[in-house]
Amino acid sequence: MKDVIIIGTGLAGYTAAHYLAKSNLSVLMLEKSKTVGGRAQTKKISGQYFNMGPHAVYKKGEGAAILEHLGIELHGRSPKLSGEIYEQNDAYTAPFTASGLLASSYLSWKERKEWMLLIMRLSSMKIDDVPQQSYEQWIESNVRSDRVKGLLYALGRLASYCHAPDIISAKVMLAQVKIALGKVLYLDGGWQSLVDQLHNKAVLLDVQIKKESNVQQICTDEKNGFKLTLSNGEIIYGKHVIFTGEPQALNQMLDIEHPYRDDLSTMKAVKAASLDVALTKLPQPKRLFAMSTTDPLYFAVHSSYAKLSEHGDSIVLHCLKYLRPSEQANNEQVRIELEQFIERLQPGWKNEVITSRFMPSITVNHRLPRANEESPLLQSLAVIPGIYVAGDWASPHSMLLDGAVSSGRLAAEHIIREMR
Template identity: 50%
Template sequence: MTQKWDIVIVGGGIAGYVAANYLAKTNLSILILEKGKNVGGRARTNRINQQYLNQGPHALYKKGKAKSILEELKINLNGKSPKTGGILIENNIEYAAPFSPLELFTTNLLNGKERLEWVSVLLKLMSADPEKLAEQTFQQWVQQTARSKMVESLLYTLGRLATYCHAPEMVSAKVMVSNMKNAMGGVLYLDSGWQTIIDQLHNKAILAGVQVQSHTRVKQISPAPQGQFKLVLSNNEEILGKYVICTSSPQELHELLVEKLNLDQNHFYAQITPIRGATLDVALTQLPNPKQLFALGITDPLYYSVHSNYARLSDDNKSAVLHVFKYLHPDDQIDGTSIKDELEQFLDKLQPGWQQYVISSRFIPNITVNHRLPQIGDESKLQRSKTAIPGLYIAGDWASPDSILADGAVRSGKQAAEEIIFNEMRKNSANIERRLPTI
């Protein structure tokens, strides 16, 4: 028999689970379909040799939408905030990062004039109205804001750190500045990794009656009679849904749809570029250099951070769990061997002799950090989470008009749920009015 559901959510990642938890407060039947063996998507944390490794460096903005929405859903977010100190590396020389008042006035990276300019630029950043930057690229904003090349470089470095974006000539200044302002408010590294978010969302959804099917790939979505959707699975089983929330990538969504979206939306989805990176995730019995906890390359788009100094990421709480990451430009050709060498050499500079302390090490040469590199004009094409097909909604890190990363995923998941709830209330109200006797 064909299964029938009020709502079918394609994808068991953070966006899908947030939507499910809001919708679970209604009387609607809800099914989550996850193509993988395990739910969670890129928020999954792997437990390897009693160490908890996120898929690359993950941090939650303390002032971001994701944190406030997850707290609204009663999700516990246990962890601590990293300190703002650390080093910047340029031409193999280490400098104190001018991201805190002490380092600002002691670093050798900046001369006196550049120090004053950097303070002025940070104040401009914090007071900037992102809405007024919608027609500018991040590069254009940086060049208008900074006078010296060094301060320009610092803004690009801070932008990468806040957004994972390494294409200033392409990305929207509005989205970049908005995310940088959030990042300046601090981040959280989570105890036991981001899996804790998924586990809590999953358990709450199950207790509320949401059904979850993993190892279930959807290969086609098409309109069905009576305003429904037919979802054909990879084993050719069929599922009917009154509403569908699709949390897959824009390219996957395009491939799934039998009835295509309008021409403009089709073209937009096909042109969306992902944010990519390469990650080296490492657990060590100890740090050769225990004081070296955070570093960024200035010209080289590299990142290093010891997350276990602020979050519990091992069963014994004695190990060091760290991430070394390279921000990739959309035009970069991926050579896994050379990138791995680059990341390991960067770690060698910071933690000489680290190889003899390895508990586990994992290299991922090409990881999708976000399914949409935010560009000028995206906002108008992503207004709210409806598609051109009534009853079909999108959610995910790419689907929110002015947010990316976890903020975009969580925000769009909630928004899709709210729009469905509003639509149901409107229909129910109309039905009641039709049944009322006329006087």
Template identity: 50%
Template sequence: MTQNWDIIIVGGGLAGYVAANYLAKTNLNILILEKGKSVGGRARTKKVNQQYFNLGPHALYRKGKAKPILEELGIHICGKSPKLGGILIENNIEYVAPFSPLQLFTTRLFHTKERREWIAVLFKLMSIKPENLAQQTYQQWVMQVAHSKIVKSLLYTLGRLATYCHAPEKMSAKVTVSSIKKAMGGVLYLDGGWMTMIGQLHHRAIRSGIHVQPHTFVKNIEPTQQNQIKLDLSDGREILGKNVLCTTGPHELNDMLSKKMAFPQRNFFTQMIPVRGATLDVALKQLPKQKRLFAMDTTKPLYYSVHSGYARLSEDPMNAILHVFKYHHPDEHIDSTITKNELELFLDKLQPGWQQYVISKRFIPNITVNQRLPQIGNERMLQSSKTGFPGLYIAGDWASPDSILADGAICSGKQAAEEIILNEKRKNHANNE
């Protein structure tokens, strides 16, 4: 059976659903194909007993680009912002994190000179224009602005926190600094998890007449002689689209595209390095140490946060949902057992005796957080969602020139929808002349 669609969206994550919701305003017939049993991609939330587990720690930037786009689409975002601060662990010793003005002056992390240097760096971060850092790596920028060891490691820690990337020698200073500035504007932990966003986007799409087909893997994409694009599906069907928007990762995209689909960026897509990490997601009956809600290690790439300290993530308010996370370096060999042990030991240090309160836990040793480690010059190749192959568009957290993570996914989804709409209008106009 062959079906014809105006637009086929491959991938039912944030990018795919945001694009679908903008495209819903047209009278084009639209299909979303998702290989997973359920939709949501990496923004999905699993309900385990009474607890809502995001796929690792998820926080939405309050001052990011995603929030206004979601609001423009009528999506309600309910959640709370964690307080600034918490614990910083430097060489196994705990300190007050110097993120709020009071903590900055009281923490014993610094000597006087380092404290002055940190304040100067924070002012620099607030006033700097990230566009001016387009030709530098984050490490180069850190070496320029910081002198003491502790201020440098604090900047690397902030960089990891804001981007999930743990490769300062490779990542773009522009994207990292711009993400840190966004993070300084605060984040939101969402009540009910990130699936609440996907749920609303999905229902709006369905109400607008968009078809969603989960459990369908797109095996191959190739052009037809009638200027359409043919998709081979895992259930044996072939379907045709005038436009195809691909929101999978760049390597998955490359695997799907037939050799006949040549375009200039294709090689660039295959060279992208994913940003990866390990996550230990834990639900506890209660926290052994109630006040310990956030910590980061400055010497090791480790993160801990109790998201239920702010967001409603369990039907029992006594329960705690927390995430312990390790940022992987792209060249690192990952040993699952060692990594799990490392995360559990980190949690032991922060919440001694946590094991006796466990309701459920999930460990994922190597998960892709963002499909592209942002590097110098990437933005030049990602100005448009058009691929150079007629009718084939891209979106996803790797496809936005200046943003990564959910901001990148959501911005690129909107941009792709706008470019498809414009192109359709041009085609209609040309046909009517």
């Protein structure tokens, strides 16, 4: 019998566990797999550290502030904003810095002025004042130049990993863009460094962590609050539950009527295809970052700013394609597309490959935040009294790490108030 049972050991679950344990509540975390960390895990392959695609911590985001408050150290460096942008097959200097803007031939002088004013406006923007509309509607209403629009669409993809401007909420997307402009951080050792610190601190706080424990059913129990049945038949009781997995999976677990069944079942995930590559050296050492304004493609060499290899001179880079919702892409064609984009930037790179990993469809965020979406569930995080949700999909105004960590903290705070 525990005060709180947390289903899932990702960043949201561990964040909640820390706040709860520090309030002297007994906490049990259940993880269905053999390892903890969820999608924040880093795999070591041939001595190279691969995140599940390109990961970055937004330095100005709520997630970084919460992790630092919990005593989690964020070791790494911020990448430079310099690089290249592609329009069709033409390459230009990226106008994301003052020097880049002056050097780039991508924008006319009139367009440069519009772009500078737009960046200044985004930096000081109050997100609450943004109307309920899609990101595409906001851009079409506020930007004149087609090339400035293209830059803003690319910047939105970069900040949110989402390629659905006609669907995604302008409020959420602009919030992501705003914090992305405040620089990002690539972590030494990958995001496993976050997972390891959170796990070790949770153990020191007497949080119990039980792996290979797959929850099949959650139902109410008059005496103990909630009864959880595991796939091996084991029964566990808890006064409160925090669920941090996929939203659709919660519907399958709950043997309880609740008003959010349709909300959970209809959530669409943000997806991407990722090619992670380790090289002995970069054929073009100065080409570290590129995006396309006409294709949803991204390239970055994360190891230039973070230690991502047991071997000091190895290179780890990521190439990503942002996928449309429900896009049924041909895996081999997508892989070829990513390889060709790398070849455009790093000709001859295949001669330097140590190892690589291709993931044709990874979940970036379990919920694509839609325009005009106002779910009472995301405001309260309570499916029913005593059962809360947390995760990258459970925050109404943020995504990715910020959504996961902030919702984990809020769910814990709701329970702490209840218990008091």
